[in-house]
Amino acid sequence: MSADSPKLSPKVSTPSQGAFARVVEFAESEERNHATLPAALIDLRALLTKEAVSGDVQVWLAAVDEKEDAAMRGAGCEPYRDLWQLRVDLPITDEKDLVPTRPFVDGDAENFLAVNNRAFSWHPEQGGMTLADLRSAQQEPWFDADAFRIHEHDGQIAGFNWLKVHRRETGGSFDEPMGEIYVIAVDPDFHGLGLGSGLSRAGLHHLHGMGLARAMLYVESDNEAANRVYERIGFTRHQTNRAYRMTLSS
Numbered sequence: 001m002s003a004d005s006p007k008l009s010p011k012v013s014t015p016s017q018g019a020f021a022r023v024v025e026f027a028e029s030e031e032r033n034h035a036t037l038p039a040a041l042i043d044l045r046a047l048l049t050k051e052a053v054s055g056d057v058q059v060w061l062a063a064v065d066e067k068e069d070a071a072m073r074g075a076g077c078e079p080y081r082d083l084w085q086l087r088v089d090l091p092i093t094d095e096k097d098l099v100p101t102r103p104f105v106d107g108d109a110e111n112f113l114a115v116n117n118r119a120f121s122w123h124p125e126q127g128g129m130t131l132a133d134l135r136s137a138q139q140e141p142w143f144d145a146d147a148f149r150i151h152e153h154d155g156q157i158a159g160f161n162w163l164k165v166h167r168r169e170t171g172g173s174f175d176e177p178m179g180e181i182y183v184i185a186v187d188p189d190f191h192g193l194g195l196g197s198g199l200s201r202a203g204l205h206h207l208h209g210m211g212l213a214r215a216m217l218y219v220e221s222d223n224e225a226a227n228r229v230y231e232r233i234g235f236t237r238h239q240t241n242r243a244y245r246m247t248l249s250s
């Protein structure tokens with residue numbers, strides 16, 4: 001890399017939980033490619049070593065391509081997790097089996113957290129959600145209780161589809177208005193009964209009703225039940241965000 005090559009500026013943060021000493025995100029940019037990444041990783045190692053960081057660091061590459069992946073591996077970063085971004089056009093072609101949903105109300109908080117934490121007990125970020133986390137999300141400018149869809153069974157939450165809308169006017173980063181299935185889960189007692197599919201469809205129907213022509217979501221590549229549901233609805237993969245483990249010696 002020549003001296004006047006553009007420098008990459010990844011976002012570095014310290015996670016509040018989990019095994020990683022730091023989380024580093026290399027966003028998509030014109031400057032980021034297989035030729036610029038190796039030098040950026042050398043700079044990153046130097047910076048973290050100077051800050052006396054040791055152990056494992058999680059490094060994310062949004063929309064990774066094969067050449068960048070090879071550059072990451074060549075620089076000693078081990079890929080260990082793929083997050084897929086899937087997209088679908090709205091309305092979905094087949095709107096059958098929508099399950100009834102209603103907006104989230106404040107009295108749902110405890111029941112929602114219990115279902116979320118049971119369904120996502122295995123998930124590194126979404127599991128262990130607290131009331132403070134929920135209240136903080138409710139303060140976000142995008143939060144809309146009407147787009148936080150709840151499905152009840154016998155007066156208890158059996159599943160939910162928490163939707164988000166990205167628009168340029170409110171800081172959205174997509175080129176077009178974009179709906180998102182932000183968090184979706186079904187209580188484990190009700191898995192495999194078609195609720196995940198029905199709730200996804202109901203959420204997409206709701207987003208279309210809000211005037212959106214496109215929707216997206218993020219899903220772990222190995223979340224087989226979720227991927228089965230999304231594939232049947234017509235979602236296709238738009239990009240892969242890959243996490244690498246970079247180990248710093250003490």
Ligand SMILES: CC(C)(COP(=O)(O)OP(=O)(O)OC[C@H]1O[C@@H](n2cnc3c(N)ncnc32)[C@H](O)[C@@H]1OP(=O)(O)O)[C@@H](O)C(=O)NCCC(=O)NCCS
Pocket residue numbers: 119120184185186187190191192193194195196197198217218219220223224225226228229
């Ligand atoms: C993903 C989730 C919402 C699906 O809910 P659900 O009510 O069980 O979904 P459905 O019954 O509508 O459909 C599940 C499908 O996955 C299939 N499936 C379930 N486990 C599977 C596995 N291990 N491998 C492959 N397919 C699997 C089922 O056979 C079914 O497909 P089918 O209709 O073709 O038979 C639910 O598993 C869940 O809450 N998971 C935890 C939270 C989560 O992962 N959310 C998604 C984040 S992106």
